[in-house]
Amino acid sequence: MEELEHTCPLPRTTLIEPAIFTPETSCECRAPHEKLTVDQASHGTPVDRPVRVYADGIFDLFHSGHARALMQAKNLFPNTYLIVGVCSDELTHKYKGFTVMTEDERYEALRHCRYVDEVLRDAPWTLTQDFLEKHKIDFVAHDDIPYSSAGSEDVYKHIKEAEGISTSDLITRIVRDYDVYARRNLQRGYTAKELNVSYINEKKYRLQNQVDRMKEKVRTVEEKSKHFVYRVEEKSHDLIQKWEEKSREFIGNFLELFGPDGTWKQMFQERSGRMIQAFSPRGSPSSSPPRDFSPSRSPSPPSRWAMPRTSPPSSPKGASASISSMSEGDEDEK
Template sequence: MQPYLYICEELSAGGVPDIATSTCFTPALKEPAPFAKSTGCESEVPHEKLTIAQARRGTPAHRPVRVYADGIFDLFHSGHARALMQAKNVFPNTHLIVGVCSDELTHKFKGYTVMTEAERYDALTHCRYVDEVVRDAPWTLTTEFLKKHKIDFVAHDDIPYTSAGSEDVYKHIKEAGMFVATQRTEGISTSDLITRIVRDYDIYVRRNLQRGYTARDLNVGFINDKKYRLQNQVDKMKETVRTVEEKSKHFVYRVEEKSQDLIHKWEEKSREFIGNFLELFGPDGAWHAIQERSGRMLQALSPYSSPRGSPSSSPTRRRSVSPDSSPASASISNSSSPSSLSPPSSPSSPSSRQKRTRASRKAASTYK
């Protein structure tokens, strides 16, 4: 597959691309690094020995410094990538060659790997710092191997690498002045990753059982299989309970929030109702003003009535008693008259005594 090529067609003054009028974008994606040929490097340029001083000053474009880095690269991680980045940038013009040991050599001198050699080869080809991959690389570098691939320098961390009966497999490279040191990335290595998996073995087994792997795929016995599945069910129940608990807490919080809101609104409405009631029925309210106005209107429309026995009684309601009539007839006349509404005069009043005196005198004269 050909890489995507982005070509800058225009440059503004000063060599800065004009984003508005140019089609200059980020550099093209790099193709996977090729595998080295079995016959080695076949460059037509004569391979002359370079010193570190010459390499640091920079070399012509047609003669890059060929730097070699090797390893197992099992479970390829950021520590591997950082080491290769340092090897790529150790000189201004570098062609990085990475050698990957086969499964046979690795199992013999270091131990069993997680990834197969084909997987490890392919992982290295996709690292952006790698220009070429050597498959089935030797455990110890020989002069013939260095000449075959026209290697100028070998990059590796400076810690002595004890293996294959040697205190340091890079000792002869260091003595030849072909060694350049890189720095290890602390806290990350293939051994650290495997240690995590072994330490949390039960967790990863249960996770893979949940994802559809069988106990046979995971090399798990019948009893352990049932145990892990039971633990998974328990974890699901715990998660369900935790979810319900969180939802209930959220619901209770919402109910409390709503209740506080309702209480606040109720208090506002109560104060408003009490204020309106006092404004209408209070001492200075509109209801008392209406009652006072209606009372005045009724007094203006109805006649004024004087109390009983008042001297200002209407003359039509009083009857004058003639001197010729007897008290009895006067009483009968007053009682039978429909217009006699006023009560009789009090005996103690002066007019009554005068009437009785006149009546007695008249009776005496008649008798004589």
């Protein structure tokens, strides 16, 4: 009998493209599929085909807790091909309840997880042997199952405790902050009918949104005012510093010009000395030069008021003679 080689799909080695959707028959390999033991899978055998691991769930609001569970499933064995089954909306609503994301949104979220090699849509709620054989599944992984190794009950226990998160936790947050999310979606353009919000609540949320917008405007104005005041203070500091420098320079120049030993005082003293010298007359000579009497020049006649030196008259007759002689002299002058 001819031995057939395995043509099972290998784990994807590139993250450029999203994971594929599972076709009707997950593995078309013609070679017989023998289930591996944990020991064989742990040692990476057989070499010609990967270990096919299956994990399923709802994966509503896909978050880091889901991604970590899939990372654990992917890293169970050295050569793992991880198939992730996602239940449909119809099945989920029937057995668990309503979801936030639609089934198509949940399918696409799983396709873009780096640990997933293949996404199986409309996964069954309960796994059967026929289903496992049809998709040639070696092991089924679930985030609630502890993975025992090296004497530990669960090697991922500390990671689960440190990074514990579930969809129920997220739903609880949404319910707790329902008003905030409703207001946000109303602001984004959703109608009250789409959000199942009553008329009164709609008006209340819109009023709160307006108040928040006003607060934001006030906060913006305050920030701009603080920035403006800071710039004014900075400019004022520069102006004051320049004013002080100019003031010191002005005072220094003033003192240099008008101070006790300033330039202005020296100029004033020099000009005052010149003015005093210009207005003071020349001193008189100590002795007058003798008059030079030339023979050609007769002496000037005596002043009309000059009284001749005569001996005092001895009698009234002499006095009258003097007076008459004076009158004659006057007439001659005239």
